Amino acid sequence: xxxxxxxxxxxxxxxxxxxxxxxxxxxxxxxxxxxxxxxxxxxxxxxxxxxxxxxxxxxxxxxxxxxxxxxxxxxxxxxxxxxxxxxxxxxxxxxxxxxxxxxxxxxxxxxxxxxxxxxxxxxxxxxxxxxxxxxxxxxxxxxxxxxxxxxxxxxxxxxxxxxxxxxxxxxxxxxxxxxxxxxxxxxxxxxxxxxxxxxxxxxxxxxxxxxxxxxxxxxxxxxxxxxxxxxxxxxxxxxxxxxxxxxxxxxxxxxxxxxxxxxxxxxxxxxxxxxxxxxxxxxxxxxxxxxxxxxxxxxxxxxxxxxxxxxxxxxxxxxxxxxxxxxxxxxxxxxxxxxxxxxxxxxxxxxxxxxxxxxxxxxxxxxxxxxxxxxxxxxxxxxxxxxxxxxxxxxxxxxxxxxxxxxxxxxxxxxxxxxxxxxxxxxxxxxxxxxxxxxxxxxx
Amino acid sequence: xxxxxxxxxxxxxxxxxxxxxxxxxxxxxxxxxxxxxxxxxxxxxxxxxxxxxxxxxxxxxxxxxxxxxxxxxxxxxxxxxxxxxxxxxxxxxxxxxxxxxxxxxxxxxxxxxxxxxxxxxxxxxxxxxxxxxxxxxxxxxxxxxxxxxxxxxxxxxxxxxxxxxxxxxxxxxxxxxxxxxxxxxxxxxxxxxxxxxxxxxxxxxxxxxxxxxxxxxxxxxxxxxxxxxxxxxxxxxxxxxxxxxxxxxxxxxxxxxxxxxxxxxxxxxxxxxxxxxxxxxxxxxxxxxxxxxx
Numbered sequence: 010x011x012x013x014x015x016x017x018x019x020x021x022x023x024x025x026x027x028x029x030x031x032x033x034x035x036x037x038x039x040x041x042x043x044x045x046x047x048x049x050x051x052x053x054x055x056x057x058x059x060x061x062x063x064x065x066x067x068x069x070x071x072x073x074x075x076x077x078x079x080x081x082x083x084x085x086x087x088x089x090x091x092x093x094x095x096x097x098x099x100x101x102x103x104x105x106x107x108x109x110x111x112x113x114x115x116x117x118x119x120x121x122x123x124x125x126x127x128x129x130x131x132x133x134x135x136x137x138x139x140x141x142x143x144x145x146x147x148x149x150x151x152x153x154x155x156x157x158x159x160x161x162x163x164x165x166x167x168x169x170x171x172x173x174x175x176x177x178x179x180x181x182x183x184x185x186x187x188x189x190x191x192x193x194x195x196x197x198x199x200x201x202x203x204x205x206x207x208x209x210x211x212x213x214x215x216x217x218x219x220x221x222x223x224x225x226x227x228x229x230x231x232x233x234x235x236x237x238x239x240x241x242x243x244x245x246x247x248x249x250x251x252x253x254x255x256x257x258x259x260x261x262x263x264x265x266x267x268x269x270x271x272x273x274x275x276x277x278x279x280x281x282x283x284x285x286x287x288x289x290x291x292x293x294x295x296x297x298x299x300x301x302x303x304x305x306x307x308x309x310x311x312x313x314x315x316x317x318x319x320x321x322x323x324x325x326x327x328x329x330x331x332x333x334x335x336x337x338x339x340x341x342x343x344x345x346x347x348x349x350x351x352x353x354x355x356x357x358x359x360x361x362x363x364x365x366x367x368x369x370x371x372x373x374x375x376x377x378x379x380x381x382x383x384x385x386x387x388x389x390x391x392x393x394x395x396x397x398x399x400x401x402x403x404x405x406x407x408x409x410x411x412x413x414x415x416x417x418x419x420x421x422x423x424x425x426x427x428x429x430x431x432x433x434x435x436x437x438x439x440x441x442x443x444x445x446x447x448x449x450x451x452x453x
Numbered sequence: 454x455x456x457x458x459x460x461x462x463x464x465x466x467x468x469x470x471x472x473x474x475x476x477x478x479x480x481x482x483x484x485x486x487x488x489x490x491x492x493x494x495x496x497x498x499x500x501x502x503x504x505x506x507x508x509x510x511x512x513x514x515x516x517x518x519x520x521x522x523x524x525x526x527x528x529x530x531x532x533x534x535x536x537x538x539x540x541x542x543x544x545x546x547x548x549x550x551x552x553x554x555x556x557x558x559x560x561x562x563x564x565x566x567x568x569x570x571x572x573x574x575x576x577x578x579x580x581x582x583x584x585x586x587x588x589x590x591x592x593x594x595x596x597x598x599x600x601x602x603x604x605x606x607x608x609x610x611x612x613x614x615x616x617x618x619x620x621x622x623x624x625x626x627x628x629x630x631x632x633x634x635x636x637x638x639x640x641x642x643x644x645x646x647x648x649x650x651x652x653x654x655x656x657x658x659x660x661x662x663x664x665x666x667x668x669x670x671x672x673x674x675x676x677x678x679x680x681x682x683x684x685x686x687x688x689x690x691x692x693x694x695x696x697x698x699x700x701x702x703x704x705x706x707x708x709x710x711x712x713x714x715x716x717x718x719x720x721x722x723x724x725x726x727x728x729x730x731x732x733x734x735x736x737x738x739x740x741x742x743x744x745x746x747x
Contacts, residue, residue: 044481054704056719072482079484080492091496162628219705220648223718230492291634293619296657307540307657328703331746357479364478398630403656405621405632410641417634 040085042131044075045150045211046361047321052218055350059224063350066224073227074214081235082207085130093236094206095248097199104200119193120200123186132204135367142182145367148314149201150208153401156384158256161397161406166250170198180381202247209243257396259389260420268388272432284429292407292418292426297374302433304376313401315369318362325358372402380434391427512577514690516729524566524680528742530559536660541618545595552660555600556700557745565680566740568601569708570650570698573672573687580686583607591615597663601650605671606643613638624665625652643667649698649705664700689729697721701745710738
């Protein structure tokens with residue numbers, strides 16, 4: 010009997026295809042922190058002395074680091090806050106996990122709601138949107154932050170992070186979160202610290218591996234090592250900025266400066282002129298920001314986050330070139346095995362750099378005539394940028410490098426540079442830039 | 454069964470394959486949650502003495518000793534590559550002067566390798582206090598005059614600029630990245646040790662490069678033009694692990710020589726116990742060309 014099938018085959022095909030397309034690529038797994046593979050893959054250089062094949066011991070080592078980190082910090086859905094971190098577990102709870110409301114109706118999972126799409130679940134600055142943004146979102150894992158009130162390599166204060174969350178970063182994709190309640194912003198700032206401390210702990214483990222371990226060794230898993238030796242020094246830096254002395258001193262504004270009047274007001278004339286001289290002379294600003302302050306001086310440098318990737322690519326590329334240039338025909342079986350392991354290691358690192366790092370971008374010096382100041386446009390904000398420079402960026406400081414030190418420009422004179430910089434966007438027919446049309450490419 | 458039905462799985466598979474997913478990332482190892490819980494229990498309960506940190510080495514001797522030797526290069530170093538100098542050329546390349554890559558300096562007469570760094574990784578005793586004298590770290594004609602600067606933690610380094618143009622001196626992984634005005638200087642005091650020498654750059658003149666090494670005990674030497682180095686006043690009677698570093702050394706600058714008597718490791722380290730009042734001479738240490746990438 011020639012029966013019709015229950016469903017026509019074309020319909021089956023259509024249904025299957027549509028449901029596949031709707032389901033996307035695979036199911037969504039539970040949120041997990043991604044290891045810092047750029048750093049991790051560096052630390053598993055093949056070792057001829059290793060007892061196990063490369064792939065096995067390298068995998069075991071990375072698994073151990075992941076396990077230790079889960080022990081110390083938990084998972085994105087179920088964070089662990091060790092008391093030694095100095096973090097407030099209640100705030101971390103509020104920010105962590107999937108977006109949901111708790112029994113009191115409070116919104117939970119704030120980080121995933123507001124931050125993760127750019128900064129990533131892990132805080133690696135590699136959320137789904139990251140690659141499309143310029144500048145890239147901050148990678149918290151090295152624990153380096155730019156816009157803050159503390160000494161150059163010190164951590165930002167909690168208030169510094171809250172300020173950035175409230176104001177956003179003008180000229181970048183970082184929006185303001187001022188519409189959230191103060192408690193929510195507070196929780197997010199705490200969670201950023203949690204992700205940074207986690208990332209720095211991970212890096213400290215890799216440094217220990219690189220410095221102290223041989224291929225057959227594994228990391229100690231006791232409290233004395235993990236907490237006292239690894240976590241405590243990381244957390245101490247975050248706790249140190251609670252002291253008022255962690256903030257850079259702010260000199261009194263000298264007479265003859267009134268920021269409220271603007272740079273072209275007669276009161277400020279002398280100060281602006283002093284600032285201009287420092288900008289072009291001892292302050293050295295002209296070297297990168299250019300004589301026109303359009304940001305057209307030395308401009309092909311990288312910030313620390315991008316430089317890391319550039320250097321790693323160079324190192325891996327050079328290693329591969331050397332490895333490919335070696336003749337394998339006369340090698341003993343042991344040497345050949347080691348050679349192959351080395352090639353596999355370098356190729357893995359290449360894939361890691363492609364998949365776990367964004368394409369490196371140079372960092373252009375700011376065009377100071379746009380009137381956009383990423384770390385804030387108050388005179389105090391600009392004073393701080395000048396005093397310590399910008400941590401992680403090439404921008405050097407003109408103040409002292411440490412408390413009690415001597416800077417290139419005396420503290421009070423830094424205010425004159427501030428005055429000059431603030432006058433630049435309003436400099437209609439000033440001597441600088443007047444002889445030179447602003448090219449479109451210089452505007453950014 | 455109709456023919457088209459049998460083809461369905463094939464078509465579906467092809468469709469899925471064609472659609473593709475996000476570019477494949479290297480598979481990351483996942484944590485062992487059960488093991489993590491066990492470790493965590495240990496972290497939350499076990500109380501440890503407050504001392505913290507790495508346990509200090511217990512002194513086992515009383516006298517002092519020295520270590521000396523000389524690094525030479527086996528092979529031809531080749532001509533140094535000229536650097537691209539495109540900023541402030543009126544100062545940096547005044548009078549047609551050229552700047553060269555200094556990452557491998559071999560003395561043609563003695564075959565000595567300059568700027569090899571040797572330092573003790575951990576010692577129990579230190580003979581001398583931190584010197585009052587400052588270490589000069591100068592730059593002239595857009596070149597750091599000291600390719601590798603070594604100082605003790607807490608010792609003042611005078612970062613000087615002898616050029617008529619401004620430089621910034623950016624010591625990686627420290628708080629120091631200051632603009633140094635023309636003919637000016639700025640002091641810097643390191644507050645932590647560097648595990649390996651850290652790179653020093655000038656962002657204004659990207660070709661400028663040097664290294665800085667800071668050690669708490671000051672047991673560090675940088676080889677001279679003839680390749681010779683000496684570390685004095687080392688604690689005698691205890692095993693000391695020495696690290697050997699060169700800018701061109703693979704993986705973190707490690708220099709490893711085939712010296713079975715010293716058990717020189719791939720991390721560029723060997724361990725020695727020195728007798729009191731002895732100056733141990735390691736003699737000529739020949740670095741194969743391959744160990745420094747060329």
